[in-house]
Amino acid sequence: AQSVTQLGSHVSVSEGALVLLRCNYSSSVPPYLFWYVQYPNQGLQLLLKYTTGATLVKGINGFEAEFKKSETSFHLTKPSAHMSDAAEYFCAVSDLGGNNRLAFGKGNQVVVIP
Amino acid sequence: EAEVAQSPRYKITEKSQAVAFWCDPISGHATLYWYRQILGQGPELLVQFQDESVVDDSQLPKDRFSAERLKGVDSTLKIQPAELGDSAMYLCASSLERATEAFFGQGTRLTVV
Numbered sequence: 001a002q003s004v005t006q007l008g009s010h011v012s013v014s015e016g017a018l019v020l021l022r023c024n025y026s027s028s029v030p031p032y033l034f035w036y037v038q039y040p041n042q043g044l045q046l047l048l049k050y051t052t053g054a055t056l057v058k059g060i061n062g063f064e065a066e067f068k069k070s071e072t073s074f075h076l077t078k079p080s081a082h083m084s085d086a087a088e089y090f091c092a093v094s095d096l097g098g099n100n101r102l103a104f105g106k107g108n109q110v111v112v113i114p
Numbered sequence: 115e116a117e118v119a120q121s122p123r124y125k126i127t128e129k130s131q132a133v134a135f136w137c138d139p140i141s142g143h144a145t146l147y148w149y150r151q152i153l154g155q156g157p158e159l160l161v162q163f164q165d166e167s168v169v170d171d172s173q174l175p176k177d178r179f180s181a182e183r184l185k186g187v188d189s190t191l192k193i194q195p196a197e198l199g200d201s202a203m204y205l206c207a208s209s210l211e212r213a214t215e216a217f218f219g220q221g222t223r224l225t226v227v
Contacts, residue, residue, distance in 0.1 A: 004156075006156075032214075034215060036218075041203075041221075041223060042220060043118070043205055043207075044157070044205070045218070046215050046216075046217075049215050101159055101170055102147065102207075102216055104156035104158075105156050106155055106156045107154075107155070109154075
């Protein structure tokens, strides 16, 4: 079964600094990979996704992620953090051709320091 | 813009009582998911439907939880009896096809007292 590892539950970043959230996945088949963002007491909103094709994917709010098969990684970055980026971020993996179970990591709580 | 609708948004119930949550997916979405999210953790899949059929309920505590999607459209998740450990956010999501992105509702925050 596929799984996701996100290290460091809390991430603090200064306003204007680089945001980097790490995600490593495990999957026996070519994966679909996703990053979601969650604001307090809200559902999850899709930031970006990788299915096939270009390994660098761009999402909403200036975020992007790069799929690296050799490293089984899908790290999320944003060049310059904004106060509105404070939220919880989840990496998820889905198995292509399987039951489409969407498995989530434990998440990263991002705190933006003014 | 189409959204996944969930109700209620918040629910407080006493332990041993029954509680139910409702979800209406985006029109035309065949796959529907129920997730449970404990505070500070990632969502955990409880049950997944493809149309009206359950395709994965391996993590659903079947002694107290049940889920149905009778006409392959909206869905109900029930807990009976509720326990203190059931306090969590219950998220419903839907997707158009297998292995495509899932769209989430706002969730139901359950507190069992």
